Amino acid sequence: MKPESPTERPAAVHPSVARRLAAMVYEALIVAAILLAAGLLYSLAAGGIVEGGLRLAFQAYLVAVLGLYFVWCWRRGRTLAMRAWHLRVVREDGRPLSTGxxxxRFVLAALTLGTGSLGLIAVWKAPYSWGAWAAVAAGLLTVAWAWFDRDGQFLHDRLARTRLVLVKEARKPRAAA
Structure with missing residues (x-):
């Protein structure tokens, strides 16, 4: 049996913006746990105090850890949060993502959603900072984009030529008692 061509594939079902945002909240909890564990390892290796040049190296290390996590998961189609919300990330033609x-996708998401998240923290501390509000706007733009996009995709997905699709999981039959 030959594989389906992209033109023979059934139309993908695109998840709602609400489902995507719910998955992002769940993902934030997972990311927090990953960053805490990675931070602990770095702190132990650095002797407990992270300041000066070590602080910049620490921040780069955390970005690299997140990059590895997301790239590794997205190459396989989804993160743990995406699995829980029945989401999968694929290329525009429906095939799995390459490492590149x-x-x-990670870089673009970090520039939009990551910047927006950091902007929210900055606004909390400095509500009159134009730079903080500009960062929040970057995050809001990628989410708002989904309401106008023909497939309901976030801006970073459109730019990366990827898309999120809703996956119907096959249920395993229950064993008779």
């Missing part, structure tokens, strides 16, 4: 495409 997953890395591009």
């Amino acid at each position: 495409q997953a890395a591009l």
Whole structure:
């Protein structure tokens, strides 16, 4: 049996923006746990105090840890949060992401959603900072984009030529008692 061509594939079901945002909240909890564990390892290796040049190295290390996590998961189609919410990330033609495409998606998501998240923290501390509000706007733009996009995709997905699709999981039959 030959594989389906992209033109023969059934139309993908695109998840709602609400489902995507719920998955992002769940993902934030997972990311927090990953960053805490990675931070502990770095702190132990650095002797407990992270300041000066070590602080910049620490921040780069945390970004690299997140990059590895997301690229590794997206190459396989989904993160733990995406699995829980029945989401999968694929290329525009429906095939799995390459490592380069997953890395591009990470960079674009970090520039939009990551910047927006950091902007929210900055606004909390300095509500009159134009720079903080500009960062929040970057995050809001990628989410708002989904309401106008023909497939309901976030801006970083459109730019990376990826898309999120809703996956119907096959249920395993229950064993008779």
